[in-house]
Amino acid sequence: MVVLVAGPVHAADAAPKTVSARSLLAQLRVAQPDSAHRYQRAEFHYDDEWDADGDGCYTRKEVLIRDAISIDHVSRSCAVYGRWRSLYDGRITSNPNTLEVDHLVPLAEAWHAGAWSWSSRKKIAFGNDLGYRWELQPVTASLNQAKEDDDPAGWMPPKNRCTYVAAWIGVKARWHLTVDPAEKAALVRWLDRCGDVKVQRPGTPDVAKLSAGGPLED
Template identity: 45%
Template sequence: MHRGSAVAIGLASLLMTCGVVALAPAQATTQNAQTLLNSLPVSPEHQGGYDRSLFKHWITQGGCTTRQDVLIRDAVSGSASGCTVVDGLWHSVYDGVTTSNARTFDIDHQVPLKEAWDSGAWRWTPDKRKAFANDLGYANSLIAVSASSNRSKSDQDPAEWLPPNTADTCRYVKAWIGVKYRWRLAVDSLEKSSILQLLRGCPKQMQLPDLA
């Protein structure tokens, strides 16, 4: 997508690319989701020390902020002009809400920042936490959703919260696994058992993300 000129946006999926991202989903390697989950370290969550400011987010990349890049990528219609979308329309897969007002949508971290902290990011450098918070290299890391669904989710894992739109459950839990695998984050035992149970009702394969 060329910045500064209007280009048509087709129906976006979570595997589409935008701006500085250059993924090729059609050629992506796949893996059994349960196998990928089982490869993650299992550990109790780290307690204490989290502050949102420890993850610098919505930085400028390629001329646009991370939020702007995700809104451009996830628009289901409209035209991108610079860092904005003209006549844009967005659909929240979490709850089925559709809007033409991007201000009513949040950019959700698939694995919330606090969850990442508790799962191993407390050991990371500030630069690595910033990279996680602005990850455009894996399409499932960040997603535009309704503000109400994002705030309902808060920092909960799949043992505690799932999208109200049950049609999104399989995508959601696989995206969760993908982000944790990409960043080598741990899962706790209840989190893992809940995801394993959910995977029983899902297609077995998922995209294998590149390690960050």
């Protein structure tokens, strides 16, 4: 059985709550991707260096700090010096410039799966979702570029595929996004291969908290 949890668990903390990825998938609504509303990436405000908590570190930097397997130093400007392991290929690097922070469920995919209808704040919250371990991932740049906006019916990482599938379902469930028929069929096939995969319970996103603050100013 594969269990996906978020970060280290300290003795004083309760064990992370997990849920079956298969049960989450069964709850997702199946629908064809929306094609009537033109994708607007800018509405998610990820590229604006959003700083929700006002600490001077925008979303990419927060992810690099959160997901480093070791940190040597974080500067006052949030430059991070450490080591990272890419989820998609297991490659370890100490050069953050070789990494891109990927939206595991791409912004365009989310848009066509229902996000087009969300409020401005909810789109910002999704684009900068630091509240759930799996949506934002530091990964090898070339793999992120190869993935583009594909769902698991069109692209899968070379490694950690069961983790990827469960995480994809977790993110979709967290935000109540739809799955299209081919996407669901691919997810079911992978779950049949992976067995009883569990993922961190998605919870309800705190839209007000995740969309607070604003972009860093030059």
